[in-house]
Amino acid sequence: MNGIPKGRHSGASKAECRPFLSSTERDVIRLVHEPGFDRWLDQIKATGGCENPVYLAGYTTVQRAETGEILRHYSTENEPGGRMPVRCRNRRERRCAPCSYLHAGDTYQIVRAGLSGGKGVHDSVQHHPRVLVTLTAPGFGPVHRATDSAEVCRPRRNGGLCPHGLPVGCPHRHPADSSAPGRPLCPACYDYVGHVLWHALAGRLWARFCDGLKRCLASMAGIPRSRLGEQLRLSFAKVAEYQKRGAVHFHAVIRADGPDGPNAAPPPWIDTDFLENAVHSSAATGYVQAPFSSATGERKIVWGEQIDVHPIRGEHFTGEIVTPDAVAAYISKYITKSVSDAGGLDQRVHTYEEIAYAPVNPHIRALMATCWRLGALPEFESLRLRPWAHTLGYRGHALTKSRRYSTTYGELRDVRARYASESIGASDTLTDAAWRYVGSGHTPGEEEIARAVSHELRVARESYRERVTDE
Ligand SMILES: [Zn+2]
Ligand SMILES: [Zn+2]
Ligand SMILES: [Zn+2]
Known part of the structure; x- marks a missing residue:
């Protein structure tokens, strides 16, 4: 299990290092000793290391309509904790990278x-x-600008004040990552x-x-x-x-x-x-x-x-x-x-x-x-x-x-889902399914492991992309 953190003192026994471990590290150790850990890790990999997965419990059974033959059955009964994680699907990088x-x-x-x-x-x-x-x-209304080292924000040779007594120019330089750019010179004028x-x-x-x-x-x-x-x-x-x-x-x-x-x-x-x-x-x-x-x-x-x-x-x-x-x-x-x-x-x-x-x-x-x-x-x-x-x-x-631009998120997801499951003709099958929400999010240790998973996947993706570009 490359890249999965086991705490800084991995190798040492739990009893020896407990006083030096953070609560997150102790949680990671607890997790890796759980009986279903390997399966859980596979599930987290399948979510791409989602930072805030939703846990579901339930089953899906696909049968052939004519004969009743069971083509596929999946239940969370034997999964770790009797549940499975699915992606949060948040589009915002700050919520779930x-x-x-x-x-x-x-x-x-x-x-x-x-x-x-x-x-x-x-x-x-x-x-x-x-x-x-x-x-x-x-x-x-005028706002401060991000400037490079050669220019100033808003040069004004003769000064001048707005009706609220604030200068209408700004002789400073503002790096793009500083707090000034985008703020008004005078909030009352804005x-x-x-x-x-x-x-x-x-x-x-x-x-x-x-x-x-x-x-x-x-x-x-x-x-x-x-x-x-x-x-x-x-x-x-x-x-x-x-x-x-x-x-x-x-x-x-x-x-x-x-x-x-x-x-x-x-x-x-x-x-x-x-x-x-x-x-x-x-x-x-x-x-x-x-x-x-x-x-x-x-x-x-x-x-x-x-x-x-x-x-x-x-x-x-x-x-x-x-x-x-x-x-x-x-x-x-x-x-x-x-x-x-x-x-x-x-x-x-x-x-x-x-x-x-x-x-x-x-x-x-x-x-x-x-x-x-x-x-x-x-x-x-x-x-x-x-x-x-x-x-x-x-x-x-x-x-x-607009409706006719190209494809949709839903269609792309469907294609992915079809690709991931076995391809069974939908018209001649019956699907029976029951799912319920049982929770969401990670414990601190799970979060640490999910982060390592997403990091590993990202590195793999980037090195693949570089190889393809080189070729
Ligand atoms: Zn997510
Ligand atoms: Zn400025
Ligand atoms: Zn003003």
Whole structure:
């Protein structure tokens, strides 16, 4: 059992070293002496070393429908503790690294299939016009920037003060991993209301952007908007990324297909440049009106000025390689991140006190408190700002995609499950199963062992990848 820690004093007897062992090490020793340890270790390996497995107990019996012959029977009766662990499947790296890598791998497959084909998508999709788009939130007030050693944060030769008496410039340098980048120069000047309303309406702004994109394409092609669907369908996959300042921006793949989706050829009049122009024009003109409130006045929700559009052509473009593989890797990297990587919380808050005492920086706390305050107003009820205070008002999923983009997480999981079990024709069998939840998580010793398992698997995966790349 290589790589499985047995405590620093392995080899010595339990009685001799007990006073020098931590409680975790004692727990590891207890575990390795349990009768079902080897089987349990195999199970943990099967979960990839999941950090927070869910334990289930029960059975599944598969019988041939006609004869009643038992084809497969599995029960946790003889498993260690009468139970079996399954993956937590959390996508967040901070919650469960091994499951987040699996999820990122699935995201990679989904995005890549939509660009290069495979997983039920025809290879001809490679020739459809595709762009990688980044859409940002506008500025809500000056924030400190991460700088390299040569530049300062916000140089101002003649100084100057904001209405609250704070300097409008910042002569300092901030390393990217310091606490300053993303924090406002003056919290009182910062538009917290604008920031959380933008988050709360970002989903609608995206929907408006997609509508606008179709309208632009129709007018550029000289056909009525209502008839565009007869020639063309747009598909997308997008992720949201929290920036340092706590505002999300979107990275999206947008692809033009024929009327029947990825397996149909797009009309001859559309190419990548055409799509790129339509993206710019829709992003520049699209907006959403926030609900009116006497507390916040009229608010128009628009995109920030920084709009990047890169054609995905599988060739060098403005010095960067925007290939399908690079785009899939880029998008799937963000799927393991969440608001907690920008200093926020992964769990919902239920009272104002939880915000007041949350282990977050003052900027994030102010954003959460603004959600809480505005969330009490009836005119903002539909924005559900209080239940989403922990995500700073943003309610979107990590990955959103249109129905016809490519495959789904569910399909990828099904394929994996079918691959893992024996292949039995589903139509002529009967399945009887009963499962119940019996607990979750690790004891300190189990956690230590699971960590070693996931580390070992990761090293094996990386060395395999290096070997493949070398070849
Ligand atoms: Zn997990
Ligand atoms: Zn600064
Ligand atoms: Zn100020």
